[in-house]
Amino acid sequence: MITVLLVDDEPVLLDIGRMFLEKIGEFKIHVAQSGEEAINKLHIGEYDAVVSDYEMPEMSGLLLLREVRTTWPDLPFILFTGRGREEIVIEALNSGADFYLQKGGDPKAQFTELAHKIKKAVSTRSASTKLKESEETFRQFFESAGEAIFILDHDRIVDSNQRGITLLGLDRETVIGIVPSEISTSVQPDGRSAKDLFELNIFRALSGEIPVFEWQFFRPDGTVIDTSVTMSQLVIHGRILLQAIVRDISVRKKEEKSRMLNEIRLEAMIGLYAIRDKNLKDITDFALESAVTITESQYGYLAFLTDDEHTMTLYSWSERTLNECVVSEKPISYQVKNTGLWGEAVRKRTAVITNEYSPNPSEIKELLPINIPFKRHMNVPVFNSGKIVMVAGVANKTEEYNDEDVRQLNLLMNGTWGIVRRKKTEEILQTKNFELAAAYEQIRITEEELKMSEGRYRGLVERSEDLIIMLNDQYMPIYISPSFYEMTGYDISKVLGKPLRLDLFSQDDQDKIARMQMEVCTGKPISHFEIQIKCKDGRYVTLDMRGVPIYHENQFNGIQIIGRDISAYKSVQKALMQKNHRLQLLSDLTRHDILNKLTTLGGFLDLVKDGDEYDKYISDTINQAQNAVDGIKYLIEFTRDYQSLGIRESEWINAGKAFDQAASQLNLNGITIDNQVSDIFVRTDPLFSRALYNLMENSLRHGEKVNNIKMSVRADGNSITLILEDNGVGVLPEEKLRIFEQGVGHNTGLGLFLVHEILTSTGLDISETGIPGEGARFEIQVPVGLYRIETKRS
Template sequence: MGSKRISHKIDESLERRIHWWQILALAILVCGILITVLSVYQQDSSFREDLLIKTSIVKASISTNDISTLIDYKEDVTHGHEELVSVLQEIQNINDEIRFVYILDMRKDDSIFFMADGEPPESPDHAYPGQIYHDAPDTARLAFETGMMLVDGPYTDSWGTWITGYAPIIDPATGQAVAVIGMDVDASNYYSMLMKGSIPIFGASIFLSVLIFFLGSTQERILRKKLFLEASEKKFHDVFEANPTSMVISSIEDGSILEVNTSYLRTLKYSREEVIGKNVADLEIYSSPEIRVELTKKLKNKEQIQSEEVTLKCKDGTILYGLLSATIIDVEDTPCILTMIIDITEKKVAENAKSLNYKRIHALLQLGQMTTATLQEMTDYALEKAIEITQSKTGYLAFVNEDENVLIMYSWSRSAMDQCNIVEKPTEYPLESTGLWGEAVRQQRPIIINNYYSANPLKKGLPEGHVKLFRHMNAPIFSGDQIVMLAGVGNKDEEYNKTDVQHLELLMQGLWSLIERKQTNEALKQSEGRFKTLVGNIPGAIFRCKMDRDWTMLFVSDKMKDISGYDPSELINSNKRTYNSLIHKDDQEMVYREVLKNIHNKESYQLKYRLIRKDGNSRWIHENASGVFDQNDNLLYIDGVIVDVTEQKQAELELMESEKMLNNFFSQSLIGFFFMMLDEPIEWNDSVDKEKVLDYAIHNQRITKANQAMLDQYRATEDEFIGRTLYNLFKNDLESCRNICRQLFDNGHWYTKTSECRMDDTIMCVEGDYICLYDDEGKILGYFGVQQDITEKKQLEEINKNQLIVSEIHHRVKNNLQVIISLLNMQARLFKNQDSIKNAFIDSQNRIRSMSLAHEKLYSTNNVASIEISDYVSSLVNHISQIYYSYDKSIKINLDLDNVYLGMDATIPLGLIINEIVTNSYKHAFVNRAEGHISISFKELDDFYELIVEDNGTGIPENFDYDQSKSLGFKIINLLVEQLHANINIDTSKKGTRYNIKFTSLN
């Protein structure tokens, strides 16, 4: 029992001791937390103070006069605004921490707006001049009111979450803030950043708390055996391993490494096997072996080592900067050194970059002030600064020609000139002849050579006497896509890196911008001179005015004096003599109303009104102007031209009279006039799909104006006709429509004859002459046409054409019949001694002759459909008389013929009948007689025609049977009478023979 009580007391004492150790550990942890909070507060204050310093530097680089000029609009502010924006952009570019730099101004209504922004105009985050800053924090307004430099944030606006430094620009005359410079730092991860900076302290406090707890636990471990000891060791190892701070435990005697955590290995890029058991000095982790010796000495002397800055070297040779804290701990009763390292490389690099950025900005500011310096002075200065910023020993600068194939050396550093022993230094180097230093131009990128002695196939050797190089870096400088300069530096003690490239490029890019600006300013001066000359030669006065009742002039050219008699100085910003007071009183209200309407609609306008000159005379004025708006559609001012058009006004009156006459001619003309316009202008060239364009034109080209003659052609009213498309007019022949449009668009005008569809869907033939109408860009707007209905003319031409064809046919038939007659005549000659056969050939010739004569009459006249019978019969009988003419007989012919037209169907049979009867009379009626008489009569009676042929010859015997006659002549007559559907009567009761034939019209 006694031993149990003692054990229990020991346990109670042990518990009390453990509780005290725990309380102590907790107290240290709480202190660590408080120190961490204090550190966060100090970092926040330091950050804000640093931001104020940066903002004040920016403020110092901004001219109050430039700001006042922008506010007062005392002169052309474009150049001044561009200068401010350029400065802001450069400041924004040199420091990656700064996201936005801008200048704010405050209106009378206390609204804050952007005066200038360092963000490029093409950026979606760009704020244009005059844009209202709706999310402006109250601190910005407070900066205007108090004139104090302030820091605000983190706060959130439409651009993001920021901490912003505000620096008011004070007007020395009034002591008031005329503008405020704002500098935004991204604060989206601000608190994480602050905590990151306090992690070493917090980690150390955790470590000490754990260490104390571990020491307390050690007491319990000693008393509670090895198992508890192992558990405590594991807990320590877990905390040690998980700590984000790089930690290493090494022997205080020989420096061998006993333990490291993962953060240490990751930071220095070693594996555990490569460091455990190795000596710190052998690994060459510290930049100097003496650092380890000095640390050990301090610890042995019980000196505190807290956040000392050291330089470390990683396994791959990379240099790191760290804050080192160290203390002596016992590990298994052996004193060891616990070293904790916080990586501050990024911060150190940022500080160096900040210093270099400041130097570069200072150099650019100095360059910007070298307004009277020569180009050589500017390039020499920039080169020396580039050497200083990159910590180099030598350098050069060359310009590149437009073809990028020749380098023109322009500047050498002073040190290079001192060391160079080349007697004749060339200034131009063909790119193809250059070695390594030309690769930056060939590859269009920066080139770094940190070991110039190493073998390289691109090397071509240095000239004798050239500066010796062991390191070299150069970079091409661009203007757009064109390389314009090549800047190079060399012989830096340390290796060149991307930061050096960045500083060299930014400085030289800034130099080129200044060179371009210098060239631009010189060109601007020349341009301003040309502008003044141009404005002086314009026939009118150029003006810029406010949108107020007085039309307050902000600018007006010298031509105003010629127009109004007033000098421009009498009108610009004048309350005594306003432009509105020059406008005729009867026109003032009209002018204001029309301008207000067009400005409201954001449209340009043209006005004509009367202006009273200084000498009291009235002149007619033509004003062409438009409003100028900002990106918020706020009207800034009105720009325009005023021209004296008094003489033109008289010409307009005459033109109106002329137009009236033209309109009368248009409307009263008997020929159709019309305009056909496209819904939208079209392009017609080889770059467009012409078939698609034609489709569009056919369906979207409409009648917009037409005279009465045009309406009559289409049998339409004006309401029906206006708006009709080519498709409506050519729906019966769209292919013809496409061809006409193609010819018209190809040639610009076209004359054609075509068929179109009237409103009643009947087809008409039109003859038209058309000409394209174009806009200023050469696009086709539509066309103007003159056309007439030639349907009747076309029909008449078709009839004439058919008549010509038929006439030609008759002519050919007649010729063919003549050939047959000739053949029969030749055959008849073969039978000279056989009269019956010869006479048969002659009779056949006469019959064919009668038909040939009919065809001859048809083709020799204009009427190819019918023959005038009296002429035909006269010619036929005359021909028969000539054939049977005899000197010993006198046969008289009497003709009584009506002027009657018969078709070929009646004329040919009728002619053959007359031929047979008259021939028969000549051959048989007057045998053994010296004279005779033949009468022929043809009459058109009420509903029939009557042919009577009679002679006073011997006559036909009374017993002659006409119907049963075997005579060829009578057979032919019978056949022809049947063909005519005629009635024939042969009368031989009197002396001679009388034939009476009656028939109706075959038509």
């Protein structure tokens, strides 16, 4: 039975409508004569539909429709009126009327149509209500499901229950419309990319399959969630969608991983024991690869420490580290104080975990001594009797390192150290045995060589013409070679083991021996000192003595002395000096006599020139004779200077003062002297001033227009160059290299030759570098070590 509220302001129409509808037998009719009365009845009763007239006082049918839709949005409403304007029909339908029926015509047919409309509206509204109830039931099931459920339109999420939102850790607005592969790990557990795996299972579900597969999401905080996804096809309102039921299996996965890691750890310990007899490198490499595996890391290293814990030697790297990074396979040693993060376990003497890496940590000087994409790091120290002996480090675990990782790495590395310690002890013992055997063999060989060497050297010493003496720390001779008897005639046995006989030496030589004893005590060797020993027959033998102190375990133990008889050499040297003295005396006397004769000849020539009359021929002859006299004088002076060259030792000469001294000996009428050299000292022959004099005299003699002579200095790297130059006519290019040769020149040809000899005899050099027409320029090169600069203060 359908209960209908019929509303009209005309009672007659209400009665007719009730009779027609109730006569059909499917309706129970209630009436109301106004909109207000209809609202009141709706509040107190239950109705399946409302049929209302349009035009009523106070509240029209449209106003009643709007009130009904506000409070009872699902109640069927039919507007039954005599008005048929199109705008009223549109407004009624837009306001929520289910049907619009116009009054007029055959009443029976009209009310039959009304009954049909009422039944249809009630049926439609009932289906809609059931659909809503069904959807609400589905939503309730959807939201209360124990697993996360996502509804997808192909590859995008269009709906999700609250468990799905919670699982992903995102807000609903973000989840709706997102592509799952965008919030998932790029590579999924089966090795496929997230995009490929998702597309494959969408295809399988749309083909009628119900695929089940593992999938990894990641939350905004980076946490990875392991899930199992069951995907199936879902049709809603004729629309084909996909339903994905997602089960969080992270706990199960962790348990499986823990179980697998425990098996790997057990295998690592068993494997470590199995290779205990292999070499140290194989053992450490195996332990390191096991450490990387059990901590789920990507990189690893192993380092040993010295006994003082100051130095770390990086001994082994994991295979991936060697493959991806530039790492030397040789052990690399570092001072612990200079290490970065990889030395923290030593400095803090405990395991160090770094899960959040900062690019510029204030307490870390450097991360690792290799270039790796560093994310996370952990290293542990291994102790032996309170000292750190080894450090193991791993890096870049996908998840954070934790205390369990520290515990497992400690267990593995302590087991490793036990094997390494035994291995090192065995290797040390083996090495010592080899070294001991080698040492015994070397001692045997050395003893044989010493015997052979002693025989050879004793033969050399016994046959040596030099005197060889060994003195003990009390300066008493404990060995004297046989040559001592040959030199002095004394019996060696009467001298050995007794204090030195100082009566065999002069007083000066006794003082030399005393000084020698004092110097030797300080470790200074004896170098070339001469002494004379009085022989048994009264003559003296001159010896050139050399010696070295002998030490044993840093204690002075005596002196070894070698003396060479230089008596014959001294006699020859004395004879040469006497002959040289006689030759020099003869040369001086000869020069003196020649100069006296030349002076007399010059005087006569001057007297002749002072006469009142003599013809031009005689004048020319006298001038030529005078020139010959001057030339002879110059040659005699040259022989004197050349004879002195090299006889006296080089000395430090002030170059500026030598220049001034040379200038003072010349006739410089109208000539300007410019001395720009001061504080420069040159180590050269004492005739250096004579060389400068010859250079200046050369300028005056051959410069023609010279009115300025200057001396300056130039630095040339480590050496210096003294420059003496004038402003005369200069030297022709073809003569520059020849002017220092003997006999070259317009006068005697010896002036510049002597200059060259004086300078080059002590390591200096000279060259002419002037420009013809602008003046002569002589450059004297002084190498390092042959000059010094002394300021007035110094």
